[in-house]
Amino acid sequence: xxxxxxxxxxADASVAPHWHAKAKEIQKYGTVIQDLPHxxxxxxxxxxxxxxxxxxxxxxxxxDMYKKHHWQVSGPTFYQLHLxxxxxxxxxxEVVDTIAERVQLLGGVTIAMGGDVxxxxxxxxxxxxREEVPVQISRLLEGS
Numbered sequence: 001x002x003x004x005x006x007x008x009x010x011a012d013a014s015v016a017p018h019w020h021a022k023a024k025e026i027q028k029y030g031t032v033i034q035d036l037p038h039x040x041x042x043x044x045x046x047x048x049x050x051x052x053x054x055x056x057x058x059x060x061x062x063x064d065m066y067k068k069h070h071w072q073v074s075g076p077t078f079y080q081l082h083l084x085x086x087x088x089x090x091x092x093x094e095v096v097d098t099i100a101e102r103v104q105l106l107g108g109v110t111i112a113m114g115g116d117v118x119x120x121x122x123x124x125x126x127x128x129x130r131e132e133v134p135v136q137i138s139r140l141l142e143g144s
Contacts (some may be wrong), residue, residue: 033107040106049108056099057111057120062143063092065126069140072130081133088140 027033032045040048070085100110111117118125123143131139 027109029109029111031109036107038107042107045106045108049103049106052099052103052106053108053111054120054122056096056103057117058123058143059092059096059099060111060117061121061123061125062140063089063096065123065140065143066092068126069136073133073136074130075133077133081136 030046030050032042032049034042036042036045038045066085066089070082070089073081073085100112103110111120124139126139
């Protein structure tokens with residue numbers, strides 16, 4: 001029994017988080033797995049991944065803008081727009097997931113963190129504060 005418990009503890013230690021650990025990246029952003037069994041060559045996949053990551057950054061920005069406007073909409077059309085913005089947020093979240101999965105299938109690394117997205121997106125950042133409804137809608141249309 002003691003031997004079995006010791007084996008369990010050892011196994012648990014191998015999967016336990018390593019607090020404050022610094023790990024080496026196993027694949028750099030902007031690269032693709034070279035020997036991936038894929039019909040497209042690494043150069044073609046790298047080009048596609050770069051373009052998809054740009055689309056991903058823009059799609060994440062748009063998705064987040066829908067949620068921002070969902071939270072900040074006001075006025076006589078509040079209820080309808082509140083629901084509409086949330087619906088579009090959910091749809092955009094599915095688009096984001098699909099693009100990210102395609103990058104992975106091509107052997108690339110997806111852009112993922114907010115700061116990286118903010119540096120990469122071509123969609124202008126809205127102010128932190130609330131804007132009038134026509135401006136919110138215009139921003140979303142321009143970002144699409």
